[in-house]
Amino acid sequence: MSEIFAGVTVSGETRLIGEVAQGAACGCFCRVCGSPLVAKQGEVLTWHFAHVARQENPECYAGALNLIRRLAIEDILGKAVLKLPECHVTIRRPSRLGHSDAKLAWQPEFERWVDFAMDAPKGATVARIHLVDGEIAELSVEATESPISALPVAVGDAGMIVCRFPIPAPKHLRTFEAAMAQIRATAAWQWIRVPAGAAQVKRAIEQLDAQDRLEAARIDKLAHQRAIEAGSRWAGIARRNRAGEAFLRPRPAFGPPPTGAGQRMLCPAVRRVAR
Ligand SMILES: [Zn+2]
Structure with a gap:
């Protein structure tokens, strides 16, 4: 946007460039600086208002932009x-x-x-x-x-x-x-x-949080089950270890033959010694 498309009449009404007479007869002033305007409605150039003394400032263009937004706000x-x-x-x-x-x-x-x-x-x-x-x-x-x-x-x-x-x-x-x-x-x-x-x-927040609580409970339950399973696994290993220790525990190789026991009852080592 590089042209001023609106001016204001003596009575304060806003007019767009196509709504006024051509040239100085438009009777409009700049909405920002108050300078008199001329309406340019030629065949070649974009229709626009120009300041009579050509002293428009950047603010005058900014004012035209603001007007567009203002029109939209009023409409809404x-x-x-x-x-x-x-x-x-x-x-x-x-x-x-x-x-x-x-x-x-x-x-x-x-x-x-x-x-x-x-x-x-x-x-x-x-x-x-x-x-x-x-x-x-x-x-x-x-x-x-x-x-x-x-x-x-x-x-x-x-x-x-x-x-x-x-x-x-x-x-x-x-x-x-x-x-x-x-x-x-x-x-x-x-x-x-x-x-x-x-x-x-x-x-949605309630549903997501409820899902999370369910998921958290499921994870906790799973962890608990795993702990129990791990516990019983260790207990089993410990049992087997104890049984292993009992198997490996050295038995006395020598000793007095049990009284009243037959030779068949003796272990091979004892039998060898007894011969
Ligand atoms: Zn101006």
Whole structure:
């Protein structure tokens, strides 16, 4: 955007370049510096306003950009009911196995506006929305020259929705209706924070945590079983060791023959000695 596409009349009304008479007859002034403007509506150049004495400043262009955003904000806040974007979020909870995720999608419902801040700067909240489920969502509006890509979604106490739209090309900035039609057609709505209190989020957190408790109990039970198994294995080894010691324990090779016992009862060593 390098041209001024709007001016303000003596009575303070905003006019776009296609809504005024040509040249100095436009009767408009710069919205930023107050200088008189001339309307240039030629065949070759983009339609635009020029300062009569050619003393426009960078702020005068910035003011035109702000106006686009202001028009969008007024259009959005003028709606009695707003169609909200669907919530899509992945809930992640810590677990015994690292973490577990649940992918959620649902349609939040607008109930009413609760606060307006029409003049809030870029990135700030221009309005707060009361949702049907009792949660609050903040709205910010951005006119952007960069391509609109998806933003990461988080969970927060209050939700946050951003409405972003590309700055319309000059041919769409000749009348208010054309500008608004273009902004509405190209606006991208996205949740960047979903309310933590939303029933869907709370339910998912409860389910993930319950799963984790089950998993933790299963792991504990398994560990307990393994400990018992290991215990009995060691007990078995110890038993076998004792039996082995008994087998290896040296027996007396010499000694008095048992009284009244026959030679057949003697061990071979004793028999040899007895011969
Ligand atoms: Zn100016």
